[in-house]
Amino acid sequence: MDKILRIDMGAPDGPKIKTEPVGEYAGLGGRALTSVIVAKEVHPLCHPLGAENKLVISPGMLSGTAGAMTGRLSVGCKSPLTGGIKESNAGGQAAQVLARLGYAAVILEGKPAGDDLYKIYINKDGVKIEVDNSLKLLDNYPLVARLREEYGDKVAYMTIGSAGERKFLAASIACTDPQLRPTRHCGRGGVGAVMGAKRVKAIILDDAGMKMRPPKDPEKYRDANRKFVEGLRKHPVTGEALPAYGTNVLTNILNEAGGYPTYNFKQGQFSGSVNLSGEAQAELEIKRGGTATHGCHRGCVIQCSGIYNDKDGHYLTKQPEYETVWSHGGHCGIDDLDTVARLDFMDDNIGVDTIEMGVAIGIAMDAGIIPFGDREGAIRLMEEVGQGTPLGHIIGSGAELTGKAYGVERVPVVKSQALPAYDPRAVQGIGVTYATTTQGADHTAGYAIATNILKCGGDVDPLKTEGQVELSRNLQIATAFIDSSGMCLFIAFAIMDQPETFQALLDMMNAFYGLNMTGDDVVALGKKVLSIERDFNKRAGFTAQHDRLPRYFSTEPVAPHNITFKVTDEELDEVFNW
Amino acid sequence: MKTPSPFSSLFTLHSSPWGYMSVQLEIRLFAGLKCNNPDLPSFGEIAFDLKVPPGTTVGELRRILAIDPTIRLLTMVNHHHEGDDWVLEDNDRIGIFPPIGGG
Numbered sequence: 172m173d174k175i176l177r178i179d180m181g182a183p184d185g186p187k188i189k190t191e192p193v194g195e196y197a198g199l200g201g202r203a204l205t206s207v208i209v210a211k212e213v214h215p216l217c218h219p220l221g222a223e224n225k226l227v228i229s230p231g232m233l234s235g236t237a238g239a240m241t242g243r244l245s246v247g248c249k250s251p252l253t254g255g256i257k258e259s260n261a262g263g264q265a266a267q268v269l270a271r272l273g274y275a276a277v278i279l280e281g282k283p284a285g286d287d288l289y290k291i292y293i294n295k296d297g298v299k300i301e302v303d304n305s306l307k308l309l310d311n312y313p314l315v316a317r318l319r320e321e322y323g324d325k326v327a328y329m330t331i332g333s334a335g336e337r338k339f340l341a342a343s344i345a346c347t348d349p350q351l352r353p354t355r356h357c358g359r360g361g362v363g364a365v366m367g368a369k370r371v372k373a374i375i376l377d378d379a380g381m382k383m384r385p386p387k388d389p390e391k392y393r394d395a396n397r398k399f400v401e402g403l404r405k406h407p408v409t410g411e412a413l414p415a416y417g418t419n420v421l422t423n424i425l426n427e428a429g430g431y432p433t434y435n436f437k438q439g440q441f442s443g444s445v446n447l448s449g450e451a452q453a454e455l456e457i458k459r460g461g462t463a464t465h466g467c468h469r470g471c472v473i474q475c476s477g478i479y480n481d482k483d484g485h486y487l488t489k490q491p492e493y494e495t496v497w498s499h500g501g502h503c504g505i506d507d508l509d510t511v512a513r514l515d516f517m518d519d520n521i522g523v524d525t526i527e528m529g530v531a532i533g534i535a536m537d538a539g540i541i542p543f544g545d546r547e548g549a550i551r552l553m554e555e556v557g558q559g560t561p562l563g564h565i566i567g568s569g570a571e572l573t574g575k576a577y578g579v580e581r582v583p584v585v586k587s588q589a590l591p592a593y594d595p596r597a598v599q600g601i602g603v604t605y606a607t608t609t610q611g612a613d614h615t616a617g618y619a620i621a622t623n624i625l626k627c628g629g630d631v632d633p634l635k636t637e638g639q640v641e642l643s644r645n646l647q648i649a650t651a652f653i654d655s656s657g658m659c660l661f662i663a664f665a666i667m668d669q670p671e672t673f674q675a676l677l678d679m680m681n682a683f684y685g686l687n688m689t690g691d692d693v694v695a696l697g698k699k700v701l702s703i704e705r706d707f708n709k710r711a712g713f714t715a716q717h718d719r720l721p722r723y724f725s726t727e728p729v730a731p732h733n734i735t736f737k738v739t740d741e742e743l744d745e746v747f748n749w
Numbered sequence: 750m751k752t753p754s755p756f757s758s759l760f761t762l763h764s765s766p767w768g769y770m771s772v773q774l775e776i777r778l779f780a781g782l783k784c785n786n787p788d789l790p791s792f793g794e795i796a797f798d799l800k801v802p803p804g805t806t807v808g809e810l811r812r813i814l815a816i817d818p819t820i821r822l823l824t825m826v827n828h829h830h831e832g833d834d835w836v837l838e839d840n841d842r843i844g845i846f847p848p849i850g851g852g
Contacts, residue, residue, distance in 0.1 A: 406848075407820075407821070407847060407848035408848050408849060408850035409850070411847075411848075412780060412847065412848060412849040412850060413850060413851065415780075415781065416780060416849070417851070418851030418852060419851070420780055420849045420850075420851055421849065421850075421851040421852075423777075423779045423780070423844070423846070424779065424823070424825075424844075424846055424849060427777070427779075427825045427828060427844035427846075428825060428828055428830075429828040448779075449780070450779065450780060450781075475851075492851075493851050493852075614852060615852055618852050620852065621850065621852075624830075625823070625848070625849060625850055626823055626830070627848070627850060630830075632830075633830075634829075660852065661850065661851075661852065664850045731828050732828065
């Protein structure tokens with residue numbers, strides 16, 4: 172990945188292409204590269220939908236190689252939702268293909284005048300940018316179907332649906348999976364709105380004629396990869412639970428732990444949870460001719476995705492993730508998987524973050540627009556988002572805006588981004604992450620659930636404050652590294668519990684780049700990324716007061732534990748004290 | 750050949766010597782776990798009530814249910830994580846999980 176592609180979408184005579192050597196950014200990838208570039212090149216006070224913002228697309232450091240699990244792509248910018256720095260990532264094929272084309276990053280800059288919509292085609296011969304207004308307001312599924320007629324099936328597509336064109340704050344960027352379904356989304360933070368503001372509808376990536384990226388030491392790389400895969404297969408989470416049930420296996424355990432946010436975070440358990448569980452979902456998928464075991468990118472050995480068919484056996488959507496089943500399910504008081512699946516399809520098609528959308532719909536329920544549990548009502552609200560009605564604009568711009576528009580008092584957001592599927596009062600460690608991560612309320616940024624609830628990588632009591640700051644800090648540092656590596660984050664379960672698998676990952680990195688990285692170097696890179704992001708946010712106007720949960724989490728207890736969030740402000744301010 | 754569980758004689762519904770002071774549990778088994786003890790009425794099930802002798806621990810319950818001893822289990826008693834030595838009490842709600850993950 173020795174070059175960077177800059178596309179000035181606002182150049183006076185039309186989009187201008189510049190390819191330059193990677194230069195000072197050499198060796199970086201994924202989140203490390205997107206955050207370094209955004210922090211250096213984007214004015215922190217710019218309007219996120221304006222010409223000064225940049226959309227930085229970067230495959231991870233090991234993407235495009237023969238290594239397992241290396242399909243992760245990062246997209247970075249100033250977020251129109253949070254107003255801070257954003258890194259949003261996805262699986263699918265885009266990272267593999269872009270990396271093999273030799274690009275460390277594609278940077279969309281500027282903003283065109285006028286209303287034309289562009290598609291960008293990148294192959295081994297270069298870059299072609301064309302106006303194609305026939306694509307206007309196409310949603311992701313029909314959009315990819317249309318693009319396939321022109322570009323075929325051996326490419327990877329990155330697209331925005333109507334939500335991105337309309338610049339909704341919940342708009343996502345879709346990456347196609349190996350079967351060309353637009354189902355792997357850079358979901359959080361409105362990155363799709365930035366792509367839409369720059370009038371880019373689709374990026375088509377074609378690596379025909381390119382080879383796998385060659386390691387400096389191919390034999391050592393192969394050997395390390397083999398040990399890495401053995402470790403993933405051996406670990407019960409990555410080798411058994413995730414391939415069998417997908418991420419929605421979490422519904423039952425979060426509910427049992429009393430941390431499953433229900434009816435807009437009013438209680439920690441949902442009576443309908445068993446109907447929404449990963450076990451029920453897998454059984455239904457298999458019965459209907461779908462699957463509960465599917466890889467979102469080539470090289471995935473965890474296979475946590477799946478295919479969800481309708482009752483007649485026709486494709487309905489990809490296997491919904493835990494976060495989606497929660498946001499459209501228990502958060503809204505809906506206990507029907509078919510409704511959740513339908514909403515998941517609409518999220519993917521319209522191109523919106525399933526978490527932000529589900530939470531916003533739950534806020535709409537709390538506001539009385541529709542009642543909690545109203546399945547058809549939730550679908551109707553999503554239809555309004557897809558049609559771009561005034562109510563659709565409100566809901567499509569997320570939980571905070573919806574709550575403000577309707578005078579809802581309890582809106583679960585941090586830095587304007589909606590909380591995901593874990594109540595911070597019953598899982599204090601994830602509350603620390605929600606409050607302090609640079610990304611806004613984000614669970615993957617420092618997934619304390621692993622150690623609080625799943626007892627992976629140690630054991631920290633979820634109901635006490637002891638150990639939570641250290642846990643969140645360490646996980647945020649490690650995650651910043653993994654987000655840069657190109658690896659799917661779920662390798663974390665295996666590398667946290669199995670030192671030999673962590674070593675295998677280091678050996679892969681060292682064999683590929685000719686380095687001698689140790690665990691200390693992993694920590695150093697993670698800290699560097701976080702420090703750069705924190706600095707950008709500070710320059711964008713964020714203070715310690717933004718590293719807080721909404722006040723009601725500290726004053727209003729949640730059943731069944733009848734507990735509030737008890738980590739103090741002083742403790743939260745210790746997370747980044749290095 | 751069926752190997753009787755060491756507790757099998759204790760659980761015949763009409764003849765348990767602990768019948769009047771046994772501990773009643775509400776049990777839920779998740780993510781592929783099942784009751785593997787053929788001497789229990791709940792054999793093969795994942796959601797059932799069970800009476801156990803007073804003083805039964807989480808670890809002993811696992812043996813009663815004949816769950817594969819090589820699987821590292823996570824047990825919640827009344828929504829709290831508890832270890833193998835935890836003593837179960839009347840009307841406890843038990844949730845048992847194999848290692849799982851997601852995010």
